[in-house]
Amino acid sequence: MTKPLICMTLTGKTLQENAELAKKYEKKCDIVELRADCLEEDEQLYVRRFPSMVSQPTLLTIRRDVDGGKYTGSEFSRTSLFGRALAFANTDRNRNFAYVDFEEDFVIPGIQDAALAFDVRIIRSVHNMTGPIVNLKERASKMLRTGYEIPKIAFMPKTLNDVLNLFREGEQMKNDHIFIAMGNLGTPSRILSSRSNSYLTYVSPDELMTNLKGIGQLNPNVINDLYRFHSINEETSLYGITGWPLLKTLSPEIHNQGYIGHGMNAVYVPVRSEQVSETLSFADELGIKGLSVTIPHKESVMYYLSEISEEALSIGAVNTIYKENGIWKGCNTDAGGFRQALEEFLSVNKLKRKKVAIIGAGGGARAIAYVVKQMGGKACIFNRTLSSAKELAEKYGFDYCELSPSCVDKLEAYSDLIIQTTSVGMNAEGFSSAENDPIYFYNFKGHESLFDIVYTPATTPVMRRAFQAGCRTCNGLKMLQYQGYMQFKIFTGVDYKNAESE
Ligand code: ATR
Numbered sequence: 001m002t003k004p005l006i007c008m009t010l011t012g013k014t015l016q017e018n019a020e021l022a023k024k025y026e027k028k029c030d031i032v033e034l035r036a037d038c039l040e041e042d043e044q045l046y047v048r049r050f051p052s053m054v055s056q057p058t059l060l061t062i063r064r065d066v067d068g069g070k071y072t073g074s075e076f077s078r079t080s081l082f083g084r085a086l087a088f089a090n091t092d093r094n095r096n097f098a099y100v101d102f103e104e105d106f107v108i109p110g111i112q113d114a115a116l117a118f119d120v121r122i123i124r125s126v127h128n129m130t131g132p133i134v135n136l137k138e139r140a141s142k143m144l145r146t147g148y149e150i151p152k153i154a155f156m157p158k159t160l161n162d163v164l165n166l167f168r169e170g171e172q173m174k175n176d177h178i179f180i181a182m183g184n185l186g187t188p189s190r191i192l193s194s195r196s197n198s199y200l201t202y203v204s205p206d207e208l209m210t211n212l213k214g215i216g217q218l219n220p221n222v223i224n225d226l227y228r229f230h231s232i233n234e235e236t237s238l239y240g241i242t243g244w245p246l247l248k249t250l251s252p253e254i255h256n257q258g259y260i261g262h263g264m265n266a267v268y269v270p271v272r273s274e275q276v277s278e279t280l281s282f283a284d285e286l287g288i289k290g291l292s293v294t295i296p297h298k299e300s301v302m303y304y305l306s307e308i309s310e311e312a313l314s315i316g317a318v319n320t321i322y323k324e325n326g327i328w329k330g331c332n333t334d335a336g337g338f339r340q341a342l343e344e345f346l347s348v349n350k351l352k353r354k355k356v357a358i359i360g361a362g363g364g365a366r367a368i369a370y371v372v373k374q375m376g377g378k379a380c381i382f383n384r385t386l387s388s389a390k391e392l393a394e395k396y397g398f399d400y401c402e403l404s405p406s407c408v409d410k411l412e413a414y415s416d417l418i419i420q421t422t423s424v425g426m427n428a429e430g431f432s433s434a435e436n437d438p439i440y441f442y443n444f445k446g447h448e449s450l451f452d453i454v455y456t457p458a459t460t461p462v463m464r465r466a467f468q469a470g471c472r473t474c475n476g477l478k479m480l481q482y483q484g485y486m487q488f489k490i491f492t493g494v495d496y497k498n499a500e501s502e
Contacts, residue, residue: 002176004193005030005200006229007059008220011038011211015050021205022054028220029203031099033059036081037071038211047085050097057098059123060085067103067127068215075106082111089118101125101152104143112145123178125152132162132181136169140177150199152178157185160273164282170196182215184245187270188286190218191227192238195286201229226256227267237266238286239491242279243294246272248456251292254484255491257498264492276301280328290322290491292484293330298363305330315370317363320487331490334367337483338453342371345451345474346417351377357414359403359438360422361388364453368419369396380414382407382439405441415445418466420452425460432461446470455480 008029010018015034022032032054036047051058062078063069071078082100089096100115104126115122124143126133133139133155140151157163163181166189170179176199181189193201204217223229241251255268271288273279276297283291293301298317302308305321309331312318318330343349354377358365361383372379373396380399383389393400399414401407411418420438428436439462444450450466453476463473485496 007031007200007202009033009204011035011208013040019053025220028224032056036062037069052095059099060097061101068129086114122149123152124149128155150176154180157181160278167196184272186216191269194232238288239268239290240271241292242271244274258488258496261498315367333483333486335371337479339371340482341478351375354416355414357418359420361392364421415448417449426454432465437462444469
């Protein structure tokens with residue numbers, strides 16, 4: 001089996017635009033795919049020139065709309081376009097397309113013969129843009145028209161089990177093949193091609209990503225610099241993060257930078273799943289050694305663990321799982337990460353005589369209430385749903401109150417330190433409003449310290465308002481980093497350092 005290659009998909013409107021991007025990412029991809037279906041009609045007349053315009057080997061694809069492409073013309077005109085692209089083969093192979101993608105049902109012997117005669121390798125493809133394809137091995141061998149073709153199967157998984165099946169079947173295949181699971185669930189199949197024995201993985205430059213929305217391609221910088229695609233091999237230790245929908249996460253940056261800093265052969269990948277039980281089966285089969293666990297699995301994962309730390313049990317949530325002696329163990333580094341960030345922010349390690357308001361009573365608030373109690377603070381939990389505020393407060397002997405304008409006096413009474421744990425200000429730019437500021441009705445006096453566990457944006461609307469009133473504020477970035485560093489130590493046994501710490 002050869003080592004998997006990186007193929008950059010080019011969906012620009014002109015050959016020139018595509019060639020410029022091929023140049024820009026020259027060192028970050030091994031092959032470039034010209035998606036001729038995305039070219040302007042006039043440009044399509046000149047596809048034959050493209051291989052001479054770039055330095056990488058080229059793949060020609062003219063994808064029909066039914067297969068997720070933009071080609072809406074007749075099969076006759078598509079066939080002519082293939083003919084035009086493959087004709088007049090040059091004696092210098094670099095000036096010809098190195099690969100051509102023909103769909104499973106595209107059978108035009110003249111064109112196929114031309115490809116074979118000129119040494120253009122055929123990728124024989126099938127796509128399901130709306131659901132999984134199973135029995136991949138069998139399907140792959142049925143698709144092939146000649147022994148020289150590379151079967152490509154790309155599908156949209158419905159669950160992580162569909163992605164696991166791709167690895168299972170790919171691992172057993174000795175012949176060249178390309179297996180891709182698309183969408184957010186499919187990310188591991190795009191990064192861990194060496195584990196599915198896939199001939200290549202597809203990436204797309206950010207400049208053209210909008211043309212490929214939803215299929216889940218990574219960009220060439222991320223696959224090279226963050227995931228170190230070409231150095232992933234049999235010996236690479238695998239780690240990851242699981243959650244759902246897990247749209248944005250900084251954890252791969254934190255952990256992968258740590259492996260780079262230590263020169264470790266390890267990679268950390270997003271393993272999205274709606275069911276945490278599927279994550280565990282996936283991790284068991286692929287040999288993943290440790291996972292960060294995030295929304296909504298922090299509680300449900302506990303059911304599947306053989307050992308849970310006392311702290312995590314007491315908090316009632318696990319954010320870190322790792323395999324030791326063949327069993328899954330769990331602990332919670334959110335509490336430790338929060339404590340370290342808070343101590344730095346306030347320059348104290350006790351909250352004696354401090355009156356603390358905790359806004360929210362969800363997963364985040366649980367680890368925070370635990371720390372506030374540990375540090376000796378007196379707190380009141382404010383939450384939209386009173387029953388969950390009550391439940392959490394009673395666990396630690398705290399006060400509680402409904403989060404609404406009527407709680408303003410109570411909030412004032414607990415305003416030495418205000419800790420915002422809800423998702424309300426997340427991704428909210430602009431001025432404070434009832435929609436993006438959970439305590440919009442409260443006027444900061446200037447003496448309050450505000451800790452918001454949100455980190456995107458770096459300044460949430462409530463933080464801006466507090467800052468303008470003269471308060472000290474802190475966002476959740478340090479908390480995220482510290483909990484990640486603690487996980488890193490649990491996963492690898494060594495203290496965190498990244499490439500910049502050198
Ligand atoms: P997490 O695990 O990230 O804390 P969670 O468990 O869903 O996520 O908790 C989210 C918290 O944000 C809860 O306290 C939730 O209040 P409810 O218990 O009433 O649901 C709070 N929250 C979410 N959206 C909110 C909104 N629009 N206004 C006020 N509170 C909100």
